Amino acid sequence: MNEPANRAVSVGPPIQRCRFNVFPLDLQREERRRALLALGVSEEGVPHLARRMDALLLHVQGLDARGAAILKQDMLSVGGEVALPDTVSRFVQGPVTALLMGTRRQYGYLVKGLKAQPYGLKGLSVEIEHCLQRMDRPRTLVVRGKNLLEGRRFLIMGVVNVTPDSFSDGGKYLDPAAAIEHGKRLAAEGAGILDLGAESSRPGSEPVSEEEEKRRLIPVLEGLRRALPDMPLSVDTTKAAVAAPALDAGADMINDISGGAFDPDLVPLCAQRGAPLVLMHSRGEPKTMQEAPSYDDCVAEVVAELRTRMEAAEAAGLGPGQIVVDPGFGFAKRPEDNLALIAHLEALSCLGYPILLGASRKRTIGALTGAPVEDRLPGTLALHTAALLKGASILRVHDVREHAQALACAAAVV
Ligand code: HH2
Numbered sequence: 396m397n398e399p400a401n402r403a404v405s406v407g408p409p410i411q412r413c414r415f416n417v418f419p420l421d422l423q424r425e426e427r428r429r430a431l432l433a434l435g436v437s438e439e440g441v442p443h444l445a446r447r448m449d450a451l452l453l454h455v456q457g458l459d460a461r462g463a464a465i466l467k468q469d470m471l472s473v474g475g476e477v478a479l480p481d482t483v484s485r486f487v488q489g490p491v492t493a494l495l496m497g498t499r500r501q502y503g504y505l506v507k508g509l510k511a512q513p514y515g516l517k518g519l520s521v522e523i524e525h526c527l528q529r530m531d532r533p534r535t536l537v538v539r540g541k542n543l544l545e546g547r548r549f550l551i552m553g554v555v556n557v558t559p560d561s562f563s564d565g566g567k568y569l570d571p572a573a574a575i576e577h578g579k580r581l582a583a584e585g586a587g588i589l590d591l592g593a594e595s596s597r598p599g600s601e602p603v604s605e606e607e608e609k610r611r612l613i614p615v616l617e618g619l620r621r622a623l624p625d626m627p628l629s630v631d632t633t634k635a636a637v638a639a640p641a642l643d644a645g646a647d648m649i650n651d652i653s654g655g656a657f658d659p660d661l662v663p664l665c666a667q668r669g670a671p672l673v674l675m676h677s678r679g680e681p682k683t684m685q686e687a688p689s690y691d692d693c694v695a696e697v698v699a700e701l702r703t704r705m706e707a708a709e710a711a712g713l714g715p716g717q718i719v720v721d722p723g724f725g726f727a728k729r730p731e732d733n734l735a736l737i738a739h740l741e742a743l744s745c746l747g748y749p750i751l752l753g754a755s756r757k758r759t760i761g762a763l764t765g766a767p768v769e770d771r772l773p774g775t776l777a778l779h780t781a782a783l784l785k786g787a788s789i790l791r792v793h794d795v796r797e798h799a800q801a802l803a804c805a806a807a808v809v
Contacts, residue, residue, distance in 0.1 A: 462514030529747025553586030752793030
């Protein structure tokens with residue numbers, strides 16, 4: 396994909412790629428815990444029983460065919476199961492993808508046994524342990540010493556676009572006073588974070604210079620900081636040269652649609668300033684990203700690529716409370732890819748960080764329903780509700796009031 400000369404694109408520091416791609420495909424733990432409590436099992440008894448009942452599917456890519464056959468034997472011996480392609484029983488060599496089925500307890504026995512096995516299975520045991528540990532880690536996003544997700548099932552991130560060309564509200568809030576009023580309204584309607592963007596990333600958009608981005612952004616940021624001293628403010632930028640003055644002007648966190656790929660200085664800047672960072676998945680540039688997006692297995696590839704970005708952020712010093720992951724709905728993806736990512740959003744839980752999703756008013760809703768951009772609120776609410784039920788903690792939205800009601804009801808169900 397061609398990169399415009401004025402955007403510094405980097406792949407970041409060299410990263411030790413993991414050999415296996417392990418992620419969960421099914422999360423029913425909460426339902427099981429609730430069923431046990433409803434049955435009258437004591438609070439102390441629930442974790443013990445839930446662990447035994449907690450059937451979990453793990454998707455594992457990168458197995459050697461011989462290793463896959465051993466893995467199946469080991470998993471059967473602890474009472475679990477492994478689904479393998481027929482090629483393994485026909486002794487066809489080559490990389491194998493498997494589906495593992497077992498309870499937490501069975502996975503516990505499996506990883507112990509795998510440590511003594513050949514064909515890379517020792518490494519797989521470490522990957523499975525990491526995946527299970529990260530799934531269980533509490534989700535946190537810490538701003539000024541406070542975990543914004545504490546005691547909450549979801550957080551609404553309200554969008555304030557200070558741009559002439561954003562796909563749904565371009566030009567509406569280019570005047571700083573209008574943008575500040577809009578931000579105040581979103582806060583009053585129930586936003587838990589405001590996300591300020593001064594460069595559109597819609598498909599086909601042209602990049603803007605650092606100077607222009609700062610010229611649009613900083614007055615609005617300063618105005619909102621004064622008007623709403625306690626409101627967490629995020630800045631949607633890919634550039635360290637914009638993020639640094641934004642953090643000086645009162646921004647609390649950075650939202651990077653390139654996941655740290657466009658500017659090698661952005662992740663280290665956030666680490667140095669202790670600013671939380673949203674790592675979003677995308678491929679290529681907004682200008683060209685929708686020309687021919689293509690995946691063999693979108694969910695698996697997005698998990699693996701986000702993991703690479705996450706490992707780079709961790710290597711730079713960011714960690715729990717400071718990283719949020721986002722599959723990048725509408726970024727270098729076809730409608731079917733976007734839908735698969737919501738359907739299997741729980742796969743991202745292996746990364747161990749809160750999941751953000753932003754489907755608000757996007758093209759996939761138009762592709763599904765024929766609705767024009769100004770009439771996509773019902774579709775947005777449906778997709779964000781589905782995302783919440785699949786494990787998203789933060790929803791990035793234009794219409795806060797409607798989401799506050801819809802998501803409160805959806806969250807009450809779970
Ligand atoms: N989507 C947009 C912009 N920033 N950031 C994250 N983390 N996730 C998203 O899905 C996301 C994002 C695009 O929406 P919008 O800001 O309304 O449009 P534009 O980029 O045209 O300003």
